[in-house]
Amino acid sequence: MASHIAFLSLAFLSSFVSSIPLSTPGSIIDTRENVQVDSRFNYPLDKRQNKAFPLRVLPLGASITYGVASSDGNGYRKALRDQLRFEGWEVNMVGNEQGGTMRDNDVSGYPGFRVDEIIKKAEMVVGRQPNLIAINAGTNDATQNKTGFEVETTGKRMDQMLDLLYEKIPGVTILLSTVLQAKSDDTTRRAKVINPQYRDIVERRRKQNQRIVLAEMFESDKPWLSKNDLSDGVHPTDDGYKKMAAIWWNAFQEADKAGMLQPPNKATTVNRCENNKATKLDANKITIPGNFYEPVQSVQSTEVSKNEGREAVWAKDGEAFYIYKLVNNNYADGARVDIKTNCWAKDVRWLDVNGDGLDDFVCLSSGRTLNIQLNKGGEYPPKFEDVGKCTVPHGGDDGEIVDPKLPKKP
Template sequence: MGVLGQSWSGARRMGVMAMTGVLAAGLTTSAGSPRVASAEPARPALASVGAPRTNAVELLRVMPLGDSITKGTGAPSGNSYRKALADRLLKGGVQINFVGSQRNGVGSDNNHEGHGGWNIDELSAQLDGWLAAARPDVVLMHVGTNSVKEGHNPNAIARKLSAMIDKVRAARPEAYIFVAQIAMSRVPREAADGRVYNGLIPKLVAEKRDDRIKVVDQSSVSGIDLHDLRHPNEFGYSKMAWNWYRAMAPVLGASGFTGNNPYRMQNTVRCLLRKVNVGGRSDHHTECRTWRLRTTTVQVNGVNRRVRAWLTLRDVPQTYRVRVDGKLETRTRVVRRWTGPGNLLDV
């Protein structure tokens, strides 16, 4: 189960021991930020969270749990959000070890529990075995996308998610569990059901009355953040990594500048799947373009409004009329225009 980066120096190990004593005691402020207890000595959390450790400085074991989005479908690297998240944590002073029975992506630390096409029932059926084998200290749950795709009732999916959380808690009493509100499908029916499902998650987590279970909103990963109808592209995965990191940092004691916030970027490359016609037959092709956040005019209910939107420069045909020998003729030329995603979203 690979380890990101090099081994920590003795000084950093001492820092881990001090920081993780807070983790073990589970002492946080009302905002979730770690605070130091003065009444009892610090205990090394990496040794005490979950099962006993053979080494007090063994890295925190993090299990990414889910379907093809956790696996990394839609991104050429196959890393999903995993490597970007681990890089942010490392820059923030926390080194982790991803665990799970699956392995793909670039780099040495690419274990996970992402199973392409699996719905929440299939994941839950194997969960006990995965937890016993991997012994995670942290579980990142992004589950339910395929259940929504298959048309399952959002309320039923939420109940099954609740049962999955209970399974994790029973197997790993001290683990932190981060539960995602899922990324949004481009399919209208799935998006509608996904919004209902996501809306149920905060309440079911709150009812657990467990400070070690946190909700992470990934629903803003949508539209041109997706390579196809459901799977993020690299930029979408960078947003997922940011969202996970923001939720995990107060718990794990990560801090400092860890890289740019993707939500504040004005310019980025996105790769989207689009329909193309090849030899009279419909096919699909990945198109990578630079997108910029620009002010543009859109019509809403017959009224022109100025809005900020992601646009890309594209060569488009333009028709025009010219007079030739006294007659008007229609001709076509190619011009460069700022355009939206158009049929890139219709795959």
């Protein structure tokens, strides 16, 4: 095996290198010149500097919140996030799940869930202490109309969820969406029973000086976001999701003008490392790059050996990990790395978690927990030690600021 992978040339790896960027989160490597280049986008800071605090945004709801039926899985979230950032806000999306191709893809959207079920999920995410929550929930109440959860009482369940959120997240601003029109006449009829309850909730709570704004998605019998904007009878098309983003944006502007927004509270999520070895790690000292969670390829460029420059590490699903030195622009001295894990290549990341100058092996699991094996250095290839799991803070990315060109509601 060793002879098979030893002295691997650049030509042998070209099938990977020509189509796969050898990159670590936050940087790329130009193998032709062996020059490391910063991959952060450049963007204007003037607008962002005008905002006194960042937004920690929780998209909360069911499948529409998750982005089902959108071509990129982002639904309305990326367009809304882009609009907020284009207007100068620093944004970090939060949630218990991840979905879509966007970098900052945290979300609490649960396909098929009614309002009563979403309440239980809301209890699990309040520790993130968002200062802005966008709620779209009730479509499944309308489609299912289940005994004990009839549409006539959906407003009561929404009130319960709002009570929970305001109690657990002091000062939070909530944008509450009405239920979208559906192609099914029965679902649309039930949505018309739910929506007046939501409108009454917002009106009553505004009179109580609570920070809440209605995001009206079904304003008439011929709504702007109509049946023609649905892909499958329930979920919007890409253009429909952009309309949703525009409605959210209008609601956000109303909240901003009313002075409802305030800085986020300190998150109460516990950042910790559950070490099973003598080596101790402090989760609060682990710095996660903004694009750490974006998709990666099976071949990544890392620095796992001292005085060896950068290496290419190939993660082969279900088999092993292979490392190759980059010598004079050729990949050589191939070796198998003894990393014992069932981690899929898509979940592998390389990050120096303890500040010793060597990249460590990280496998992502649900909830973005990091399963860490520390790089112990030494002989080539280096040895790795399993030190357990860490839950670490995650901030929003600082990718390119773009104008999403949201459609204008007539």
